[in-house]
Amino acid sequence: MSAAVQETVATEWASAAAASVVARCDTLAALTETPGRITRVYLSPEHARANDTVRAWMQDAGLDTWQDAAGNLHGRVSGPTPDAPVLLLGSHLDTVVDAGRYDGVVGVLMAVEVVARLARDHGALPFALEVVAFSDEEGTRFGKALLGSSAVAGVWDDAWWDLCDADGTTLRAAFTAFGLDPERVHDAAVDPARLVGYLEAHIEQGPYLEQADQALGLVTSIASARRFTVQAVGEARHAGGTPYERRHDALLAAAEAALAVERICRAEQHIGTVGTMAVEPGAVNVVPGLATFAVDLRGEFDEGRDRVWDAIVAAFHEIGERRGVVVTPTEVHRAPAVFCAPRLMDAVRAGIVATGEPAPLELFSRAGHDAMSLGLVTDVAMLFLRNPDGISHHPDEFVAAPDVALGLDALTAAVERLARDHVPAGDGGDA
Ligand code: GLV
Ligand code: MN
Ligand code: MN
Numbered sequence: 001m002s003a004a005v006q007e008t009v010a011t012e013w014a015s016a017a018a019a020s021v022v023a024r025c026d027t028l029a030a031l032t033e034t035p036g037r038i039t040r041v042y043l044s045p046e047h048a049r050a051n052d053t054v055r056a057w058m059q060d061a062g063l064d065t066w067q068d069a070a071g072n073l074h075g076r077v078s079g080p081t082p083d084a085p086v087l088l089l090g091s092h093l094d095t096v097v098d099a100g101r102y103d104g105v106v107g108v109l110m111a112v113e114v115v116a117r118l119a120r121d122h123g124a125l126p127f128a129l130e131v132v133a134f135s136d137e138e139g140t141r142f143g144k145a146l147l148g149s150s151a152v153a154g155v156w157d158d159a160w161w162d163l164c165d166a167d168g169t170t171l172r173a174a175f176t177a178f179g180l181d182p183e184r185v186h187d188a189a190v191d192p193a194r195l196v197g198y199l200e201a202h203i204e205q206g207p208y209l210e211q212a213d214q215a216l217g218l219v220t221s222i223a224s225a226r227r228f229t230v231q232a233v234g235e236a237r238h239a240g241g242t243p244y245e246r247r248h249d250a251l252l253a254a255a256e257a258a259l260a261v262e263r264i265c266r267a268e269q270h271i272g273t274v275g276t277m278a279v280e281p282g283a284v285n286v287v288p289g290l291a292t293f294a295v296d297l298r299g300e301f302d303e304g305r306d307r308v309w310d311a312i313v314a315a316f317h318e319i320g321e322r323r324g325v326v327v328t329p330t331e332v333h334r335a336p337a338v339f340c341a342p343r344l345m346d347a348v349r350a351g352i353v354a355t356g357e358p359a360p361l362e363l364f365s366r367a368g369h370d371a372m373s374l375g376l377v378t379d380v381a382m383l384f385l386r387n388p389d390g391i392s393h394h395p396d397e398f399v400a401a402p403d404v405a406l407g408l409d410a411l412t413a414a415v416e417r418l419a420r421d422h423v424p425a426g427d428g429g430d431a
């Protein structure tokens with residue numbers, strides 16, 4: 001007898017809500033610093049406009065809203081008592097340069113729909129529901145990622161204040177220009193003792209769900225990450241008059257260094273990318289004297305990531321010695337691997353199964369997410385949505401509305417499951 005084929009079909013509510021989510025992603029795509037491309041970075045005028053736009057949608061959905069001391073936007077539906085625990089849901093509104101329209105944004109807008117629906121249909125759940133639209137996940141402007149969620153998790157590091165953007169504006173100055181008070185950033189921190197946990201829906205940003213022919217997936221852990229700015233300092237000289245043996249070409253040292261990152265990461269099954277490279281003085285007839293580039297390194301575990309970085313540094317040193325170029329990396333971002341909590345994973349898995357998928361794909365996230373910061377202080381879990389062709393951080397990034405609809409049903413069912421299983425603090429519960 002052949003096994004019955006399960007159909008994954010979204011509810012009518014979810015199909016309508018998904019259409020609205022996708023339309024709102026289009027609206028937010030227009031809030032950009034460069035017409036025709038989506039670029040919306042931390043503490044920019046577009047960040048403020050995105051917060052205003054999403055705030056209005058949250059309020060229409062019946063959520064109480066506020067912007068916190070780090071520029072994150074919150075929308076909340078109260079619990080049964082003022083001191084009830086809080087389940088956080090969310091993702092981010094900032095983007096990379098020339099981004100797609102769904103990375104982060106779709107998770108924020110899905111959370112708004114789910115929270116509004118649960119508040120309407122269930123009245124008071126045993127906990128408050130709070131959507132957070134994080135303000136900086138990508139690190140596009142200051143190099144350091146997860147600034148918004150680090151403030152909410154209470155792991156803000158005052159050493160970050162002197163980070164500069166490409167124009168030399170410090171993070172501290174950008175805070176002030178945005179109307180925020182740097183002295184108050186710690187006010188954005190939530191009390192972890194009050195949290196039930198954090199749930200995030202996000203497009204996959206890779207091909208595995210599409211390969212498995214599944215709309216939704218369950219994240220098991222999120223990659224450990226480090227980022228560096230590297231300076232290769234050689235000597236600028238005449239391109240015609242300087243023999244090869246007298247050259248200290250910073251660009252060629254940097255190019256070899258970039259190839260070393262790829263070679264070592266491939267051999268060690270890690271992921272390393274050189275995503276920027278700038279050369280000075282930058283003239284056709286001058287041997288480059290300075291090259292500055294960025295390295296993004298990821299792995300499943302912190303120990304492996306650090307071992308691979310040590311090998312890369314050794315290769316940089318060898319290249320620099322050989323070429324008479326001083327290669328110096330400076331770390332700008334470090335985030336440990338985060339493992340999703342079995343309790344919340346069970347709820348998300350049950351949510352996906354409820355959509356008709358009996359055996360959801362479980363996968364490790366090679367991309368970074370706000371859940372990495374929250375995971376330092378509370379339980380987290382993530383729901384992935386199929387990303388056709390696995391293309392993200394690119395204008396062709398896509399998620400289909402029917403998959404968003406299934407995601408909305410799954411996320412709703414996951415929260416319902418957590419509500420059903422919730423044991424109040426003092427009764428042996430965890431919140
Ligand atoms: C964010 O999308 C990252 O993984 O860099
Ligand atoms: Mn991203
Ligand atoms: Mn993202």
